[in-house]
Amino acid sequence: MSSMVYRAMKICSTHQALHDEYEFIREVSLKNGYPIAFGESVIRKQLNLVYPPHAIISTTPGTDIIVLQVPYYGKASQISGNRLTAVVAKQYSSEQVRVVYDVTA
Incomplete structure (x- = not known):
């Protein structure tokens, strides 16, 4: 399934097309008996490989x-x-x- 996510990220040229591909991947994973959380985690992991998550900036002021x-x-x-x-x-x-x-x- 991660190869499907990777392929979608490389082929899709718009955010809407990428969103549609992610929805399709979610549907395929559900039809194959995988839980929703598994499909989401695969998509999240692939996205984090390409776009690393931003560091969380503390909102508490320093001294x-x-x-x-x-x-x-x-x-x-x-x-x-x-x-x-x-x-x-x-x-x-x-x-x-x-x-x-x-x-x-």
Whole structure:
């Protein structure tokens, strides 16, 4: 049956003609006693050989990391960095802030 599907894919020049051939192949497989799922799986396998399935793209957003370099002036810099991190986490759940303290400034 896979050779029938392959032949249909090579010969048919329109989508409608290909659809009609697939319907014919399904009918022939049913008349020969094969279950519908078997005919569908053969068609699917042949189509996947010619047209590989697209990769599924996740719809969940990834976490972006924002690096913020600030001068270090003691405890006040740490408090400001913690507050900034908390505000960004609250407002933008898909963003993450990493505060880097610069002691050379």
